[in-house]
Amino acid sequence: MEGKSYQRFPKVKIREMKDDYLKFELRETDASMANALRRVMIAEVPTIAIDLVEIEVNSSVLNDEFIAHRLGLVPLTSERAMSMRFSRDCDACDGDGQCEFCSVEFHLRAKCHSDQTLDVTSKDLYSSDHTVVPVDFSDSAGYDSSENRGIIIVKLRRGQELRLRAIARKGIGKDHAKWSPAATVTFMYEPDIRINEELMDTLTFEEKRNWVDSSPTKVFDIDPNTHQVVVVDPEAYTYDEEVIKKADAMGKHGLVDITAKEDSFIFTVESTGAIKASQLLLNAIEVLKQKLDAVRLSDDTVEADDQFGELGAHMRGG
Amino acid sequence: MGVQRESVAGFPGHNLPLNNGTQIPNSPVKGLAIDKQVLAAPIKSAVEKYQLLPEFLKVRGLVKQHLDSFNYFVNTEIKKIVRANNRIESSLDPSIYLRFKDIRIGEPSVTLDGVSENLNPHTCRLSDMTYAAPIKVDVEYIEGSHGQKTRAQKENVVIGRMPIMLRSCCCVLYGKDEAELARLGECPLDPGGYFIIKGTEKVILIQEQLSKNRIIIDMDKKGNINASVTSSSETIKSKTTIQMEKGKLYLILSQFSTKVPIMVVMKAMGMESDQEVVQMVGRDPRYSALLMPSIEECGKDIHTKEQALDYLESKLKRSMYPPSAHAPNASSEKAGRVMTILKDVFLANVRVHQNNFRPKCIYVGVMLRRIMDAILNKDAIDDKDYVGNKRLELSGQLISLLFEDLFKTMITDVKRTVDSILAKPSRSSRFDFAQWIVRDNITNGLERALSTGNWDVKRFKMNKKGVTQVLGRLSFIGTLGHMTRINPQFEKSRKVSGPRALQPSQWGMLCPCDTPEGEACGLVKNLALMTHVTTDEEEEPLISLFYCLGVEDLELLSGEELHAPNSFLVIFNGHILGKHRRPQRFATAIRMLRRAGKIGEFVSVFLNEKQRCVYIASDGGRVCRPLVIADKGISRIKEHHMKELLDGVRTFDDFLREGLIEYLDVNEENNALIALYEADATPETTHIEIEPFTILGVCAGLIPYPHHNQSPRNTYQCAMGKQAMGNIAYNQLSRMDTLLYLLVYPQKPLLTTRTIELVGYDKLGAGQNATVAVMSYSGYDIEDAIVMNKASLDRGFGRCIVMKRLSAIIQKYENNTQDRIARPNRAGNDAGRMQVLDDDGIAAPGEIIRPNDIYINKQTPRVTRGTMVTGLTDSDFKFAPQTFKGPIGESSVVDKVALFTDKNNNMCIKYLIRHTRRPEVGDKFSSRHGQKGVCGTIVQQEDFPFSERGICPDLIMNPHGFPSRMTVGKMIELLGGKAGVSCGRFHYGSAFGEPSGHADTVEAISHTLVEKGFSYNGKDFIYSGITGCPLQAYIFMGPIYYQKLKHMVLDKMHARGSGPRVMLTRQPTEGRARNGGLRVGEMERDCLIAYGASMLIFERLMISSDPFEVQVCRACGLLGYYNHKLKTGICSSCKNGDNISTMKLPYACKLLIQELQSMNIVPRLKLAEA
Known part of the structure; x- marks a missing residue:
């Protein structure tokens, strides 16, 4: 056992890449690797999402919790997320979650003065940080930028008003789906079709x-x-x-023989727009690395040996 | 004779249309023309006829039966009641009188401080008022003073207030369009048909009962044949039974103490000749033979009318009529009594004019004949459960009973007061009859009956309980289902299966699926979609019409002729009119007149060949439904009719008026041959169904593909659909219900049915389309539990809002004091609990409220009784804050606060507390196929299985749910839903809809699936989310509409350590509401005994329940007490403390010992060392 290396060198070939869409091949690895990547992309790549809403005035038809829930699900551009702090580990604000290192503040003020229904959308959210703003879909294909006004939050009729302050924080999809950067992450085994x-x-x-x-x-x-x-x-x-x-x-x-190639996968990744699909993959690899490091770092301790047993030894060797 | 001539005289008006042959659509000339047209016309499919349904519902609405019934009462019945009792006379001076000339119901309004203000339903709901309108009468009366009488008139005198049914013709919502309804705060989809009494919505349930005034033949337990008639006239209700016992015929009537031979009764009514009786029954020798023993029994000593009356008199119940003192001749008085009973009670529905008992005798003859038929042929026994023998009593009829009673009571009250005033020797003021009309009686009587549901009508000794119910507003469908519910009359405990079984005659009238489970199963029913319940129709014009159509009058016929073999009896609403020689022609003529609109569309004619009778009915309470008329199997509705309908040129009523459609009741259906589809019609077919799915009711109509499900599953869904959360009404957020369950993101089902669109469930849905994978996962899915995707829940699946109402009253007291609301103390001990309060001391909307928070900082005066007090200071008040009791550890929000004045002029405050919940483990969910299940576990999205397209299910259901339930409809729903989302079109799954195109076939769905790149069978290739490997099997996956049911863990979970105890026994309280303990019951105790866990029993039954230390005297064995001064126990019977032992006992045991002692039983404890 000892000394033999199981190390493989997976290859990635990108087939198609758009801001919010990525299709690539992952070869020369196995299902556990592919699945780990998928799971991390869904659940552990950090993004920024609205986490706390303070409502000043709400005379709309939707109640406060309803609006807060909708705001939370609005994707925010989160390129900064990897470098940001989780507010629970933030020293600057004692876990208060209101400082510039771990949070972004948003304001929304909308009042309907006309007889026409006013749509309050994600564009009405004003951010304190220009790098963290609601995702804009207007440039992506299929949308006419003039009529597209972002993600609708609530509709107001004449005289109704909505005023609120919202705090966005860093988080991961495991805690709440609003922090998940992935709309779709899926893979398939590449089929091997042989016609007789x-x-x-x-x-x-x-x-x-x-x-x-x-x-x-x-x-x-x-x-x-x-x-x-x-x-x-x-x-x-x-x-x-x-x-x-x-x-x-x-x-x-x-007549035909179809088998799945056990070592090659075709991934499809769609992003919510919070981060680019390509960045999502890179971030996922980064997060995966960090997780493995966390395991490796504790390898000296006795308890790690107890915890991982043979696996720990294997990792040290490999 | 006189009657006959009169009716002829009254006839000509009705005769005209008959002579005008062209008016009748079925005339032979026109019939030919239609045939040609049909041959030329393209072949039609049945689909087009469906369009009639929305049209029907537009005209009739979903609760039209309630509205029609109430409208009939308000417009016609109430006037009849008043006309029948229109005069109040003083018994002292008959010339002093008051006469009611007319009665009408005004606009809904309320009089506050002398000012009348118009009402609308929503304000009544919000401010706990009764939605009622004044009952106005025009009166003519005598006023005067000092012997001078003048006649005066007064109009619009209010005699009381009538609660108004919403959307009836008196309601402000009548005929309003959507925008106007919205302005009044009303939901346009709300069906109406209920009342608002003191702010609560009340429905008068439809009451089912056996037909009145009809002969019902049945067999009792002993095997005797009975013929019974429940007679009901304006004045009296009675039940007459004729029984065949041991070959002899008897009459059973509650006024007689025993059975009396029927022949004696016949003689008493003047039929002294036995031959005449035999002739009246029919001359068939078999009938005579059966009648023989009865004739012989009577023939021994009773021969004349007088003898018969004497005999009957001896059988009278004593207490019934105590002989009055002033009667000069006792015996003639007695004979008179028997005559009165025979006249008024015996077969009360057959009237006696000028002591002519002949109609009654003939009626008895017909009853006897039917009994004998039943003896000779058991098939002739009537089926009590047959829907044609049932009548449905609706709100209008029930209210009219009550109103008549109250009106009569009012009249007697007025009479009594007037008499007492007139009896006074010296009257100073001017006498005015009209001022003595009291209005509170009627108002309060109606209001009380409607709010309690207790219907007490003294005249008929009626005492019904639970006639009204609070309208269930848990879901929109629940509300509709409540409006169509039919309550049975008989008790539910009886163990007979007959009335509970599904009756074939229910087809199309009552829903075969919608019935509760358990004790009321099969007894409580629901109306089908197209059912209509008739209201009464004027009888007299119809009767004279029938005579003109060739009915030979009863009076002119001898008994012999009556049952002549070539003729049929004509029975109209239970009255025997006479006979007809050509019954088929007669029935056809009436039907033609009805189709031509010359007589009411709900008059039914039923030719009963077996009984050789023509039954005609125009009475109220019959169930009927519309059908398309077919001539020789060819539908009268042509393509151009439907086109006109679609273009809006034609309405449903036009179809009815032109004789293309007619209403058939259950009895007349027996004379019809109804084809399900036009294609199935044969030349004998007389009618064609409009749409087969209308046999289902509203609740069953939600189920997609119900005809593929095992039948009880549909029944379960009917019960569960009423518990599903969703939208309740468009005005749901402006309502203040005690409990309101709403879904945050309700959806319209992907797989709809026509019924869903018709009733508006697509606008007020109660569920969400969940992507379901049918597979086993994690083991937390056994026993119907479902596994849910956490990400779906995060995104809002199954999220719901629970609104609860709290209320507070600022009470006024008799000593002129009243409660007050104090400004919250922001610094004191309770500052934390007063956070939600505004400066006015009332909780503010939008504030987060936690359990034990104070929502009203109320103070009550210390002294509330006695003399008037003014100038109270702070010290005269004590704090009486009301605190919020919600789920521990959860925070709710004050949604709304409403202030109003109740009718006692106290200020009331209503709070709506809102709580938003996301699904948790243990919450109950269900699909639309009676497949309920709780959430077993919640799993992270990355652990969930996924397909290569990236589809990840919202929930996972265990496949073991399918084989035993056989809900194939659910599988088709999944397939159809999947096809629906992939091709972007809502698919349909109406019941029995495949042939007519109202349900997509599995073949078509599979085709769509294949087109969109799915497998035809709906199964997908799935990867495990945990390992990333493909699953061994293909997984059946697709969207299914899931309902969240109102049963949630948060409302049910309960545990207790120590807590409150009951005062009497000192044992822990019972139930979650009182924070009670969990009882180790008898059976649990038995288990522990069997196991031998004695210490556990000891702990559970005493230590953790009601331990109590007692002093027991070893000498006498009685309980002593502990003297705290001497610090010893003392026995009170031995008067010393020498032999006292201290021991522990359950307090309940000590209580028992003392109770026994109080009954002079001495329980002695014998102690031994353990």
């Missing part, structure tokens, strides 16, 4: 067409020239085994 060409050739064009159509997603197609079945998009395969069942039903067992 010999057997496939025994099929008529009509049978091929039927077989291809049996897949709910467009994985296969027929080459219009050669009339050969080709794999057009292996990643569209959802492991539904419809094609295998269809082949069996046609009496062509083993």
